[in-house]
Amino acid sequence: MQEIQESANDSHWQQWCDWALEQGLEVPRDQAFTAARARVWEGSEFVALTAARHPHSLAELLESGALRRASSAEQMSERLRAALAEVADEAQLQQILRHFRRQQMLRIVFRDLAGWAALDETLEDLTALADSCIRESLRLLEPWTRAELGMPEDGHGRPQSLLVLGMGKLGARELNLSSDIDLIFAFPSAGRVAEGPRELSVEQFFGRLCQRLVKALNAKTVDGFVFRVDTRLRPFGDAGPLAMSFDAMEGYYHSQAREWERYAMTKARVVAGPPEDQADLEAMLRPFVYRRYLDFGAIASLRHLKGLIDRELRRKGMADNIKLGPGGIREIEFIGQSFQLIRGGREPELQVRPIQQVLALLGDKGLLEPDTVTELSAAYRFLRLTENRLQAWRDEQTHSLPSAAPARERLARSMGYAEWDAFAADLDAHRARVQRHFDEVFADPDEPPRTATSVACLWERAPEQAEALTLLEAAGFEEAESAWRAILDFHETADRRGLSNRGLARLGLVMPRLLEEVAACGAPDLTLGRVLKVLEAVLGRTAYLDLLAEHPDALHQLVRLSAKSPWFGERTARQPLLLDELLDPRRLFEPLHRAALEQELDQLLSGVEASDLEQRMERLRQFAEGNRLRVAAADVTGAIPLMVVSDYLTEIAEVTTARSLEIAWHDLVERHGSPPGTDRTAPGFSVIGYGKVGGIELGYNSDLDLVFVYDEACAGTMTEGPRPVASEQFYVRLGQRLIHVMTTPTYSGVLYEVDMRLRPDGNKGRIARSLASFADYQVESAWTWEHQALVRARPIAGDPRLGERFGRVRAEILQRAREPEPLREEVRSMRAKMRANLDKTRAGWFDLKQGAGGIADIEFMVQYAVLRWAREHPDLTRWTDNIRLLETLIRLGLLADAVGADLTSAYKALRAAYHRRALQDTAGLVEEARLGLERAAVIAIWHQLMAS
Known part of the structure; x- marks a missing residue:
């Protein structure tokens, strides 16, 4: 069969050569072209037949040199616009579009199979072809429709134009060789059509225009088609109007759209329409796609969608589908989209469309390991090239590997392999790596332990109080009854909040893990109330329950830090966005300095x-x-x-x-x-x-x-x-x-x-x-x-x-001159007034800042020393912090080494205690017995420096 096909393709080439000789055209004979032509004719029946049936197309490409050089999007548009210059009606428009598409596809497929164009050039050329056909068709069809129906105007009488959103691979500028183009149509605002033969709404006008545009591209005529057009991604699908106003679209996407429509919108790009309206449309859609918070619900939703696709593929026996099957192109896109949807609202640079660019950014940001980015990028390029070679054969939309041996061998050779087994081994290796990385990102969180003797079961099983107290005591809770009451109260709170089914499911994942983490933290009685307060704050916000369910490490960090300080729980309950910070331990425990901040x-x-x-x-x-x-x-x-x-x-x-x-x-x-x-x-x-x-x-x-x-x-x-x-x-x-x-x-x-x-x-x-x-x-x-x-x-x-x-x-x-004694008296007097008004020292408790021997005493002594000696020692005006000022005073001999060392040591100890009390969300008081030596040293130095 393969030999018959190769013979047919050779005859198609001979047919073109005979025609060329009849026309007096020179047939290229150079070795490079001959070898490239043979590869192309073996790999694409579409090219061989097109050259034979429409010999002018190949002849023009050879004569102009276009076959041997890359073409820009601008050049593509210019060529099509020139071809359409004399078009007067839709029949002519359809004919010229199809001729243009045929010639450009011949050029693109030839360059791809010949190895003259890299994958990125092929994808960009195909996208530019679609963009040009859409824009140039609309450039003619819109004024024709206005001439027939009137001028579409908004409520203020301003003319309006149609906007075309390219979705999927078209939107991402990654179109493949035989791809549908998914389009959504929009217009700025509702209104009426002016100066027309009959009363029409703007929606009716643009609906007619869309029908004409779709027909110009999609209709199959004697000349073939331009692009198969799919408009089912629009709001309400087939049941919705072809074109909608921005307001109507906004209402739909923010209240009725399904999750998969968000994923689709990550690749949406306006391919035609006025630039000012384009900016408004993109600004309207952006909040729907990219949330202001980190949206970890996207992982569960994408996992669910991929599960549906997998089940459908298994039902249809399509495991060899390199787009939708295991380790296929869609899984790579899902990995990139998951990070985009989760973080794109907070990190706008992730709001890009091409998947290779997304993967590179994720690597730069440390969200994916460098090896992961390398493997996914290599797999994507290999799979997309394979997809193009599959579709190049007959210009048919297919993503499935061939089953017949001759077709397999032909595909392998078009990919640069001598035989199928070598190609299949590399393909399987790429798909296995993609599958592994996909599973790492999308794997369902491990189920928490729920043994009969574990506190995890307290949430789901709600045992009798005696059993619950036994479990809590065994887990290390000293006040088991208070802990059980806190759990029951939280359960009642969750019930009163009326969580959605999804919210209840996520809470059901989080709570057993949380109870296990609290039991293991070393201070369960203190910690339980702190973390339940955080969970109570996010009960109505499923995104945060998603985060904790999808990232057990974040839950672990929340419990760990809350155990050490109520400060964390208090802040996080007030601002749940802080949960985002718990995701990456590298960032969490490595604060940033100024440049990075x-x-x-x-x-x-x-x-x-x-x-x-x-x-x-x-x-x-x-x-x-x-x-x-x-x-x-x-x-x-x-x-x-x-x-x-x-x-x-x-x-x-x-x-x-x-x-x-x-x-x-x-x-x-x-x-x-x-x-x-x-x-x-x-x-x-x-x-x-x-x-x-x-x-x-x-x-x-x-x-x-x-x-x-x-x-x-x-x-x-x-x-x-x-x-x-x-x-x-x-x-x-x-x-x-x-x-x-x-x-x-x-x-x-x-x-x-x-x-x-x-x-x-x-x-x-x-x-x-x-x-x-x-x-x-x-x-x-x-x-x-x-x-x-x-x-x-x-x-x-x-x-x-x-x-x-x-x-x-x-x-x-x-550095002004000051008399030491009057200065000392004024500083001492001010310190006495401050202590009288601010010192919170009381029986059993010492005020770290204002108490005698506390932080303020050291600060006042340092300030006195600076004011007294700065005139003779200008170095004292260099610093503003007490530690370096004390070091300077010691270096200049103005404080004895021992005195300076005692003040420095005491200051550090008092400041450390003050920080710790702040993290416990308590006033700056410590037990009176603490820091006694440090305070005594400060008091002694005060009397020596300030009282004598």
């Missing part, structure tokens, strides 16, 4: 429109809370040293303050323009951090003490914008706007509480004042305690040059 925040904000202030504020809060949680996780597990905790927390505050300032600047400049000579990078405005943020000693629950200064060079000028204001007024508004961005509650709460009372004149002072005015105030009017505060002041955001100037002003103020 900036990159992550820029990435998080990149997917939000600049005009969407509320969402930008929400993303800032999500970012800050997520990164604070990472620091806390690394802290309580000992992954980072305690003394760098504040460094990490301070950098989070600096990065978010800087981005908040940029947002405030952008909004204000949009309205008023900017002061002369300023821009986003040099706004003439600086945010000065005081207190803990200034001293690089921020805690988990710290607010930010801030002061705003601006460049006095801008004073007396007006902003350069549509609604100009005085620059002084602009900067006051900028400060107010910045406070608004940081402190206005969103869904995730506030970014930071901001305290402005340290600004000149306190609460009565202006929100922002010029640096010159600030300096005058510090010289002429400031109290000693304000100079103490200046010890811990530094720029944390804004104009770098202005920040440098502030540093010089600060140094000058701190």
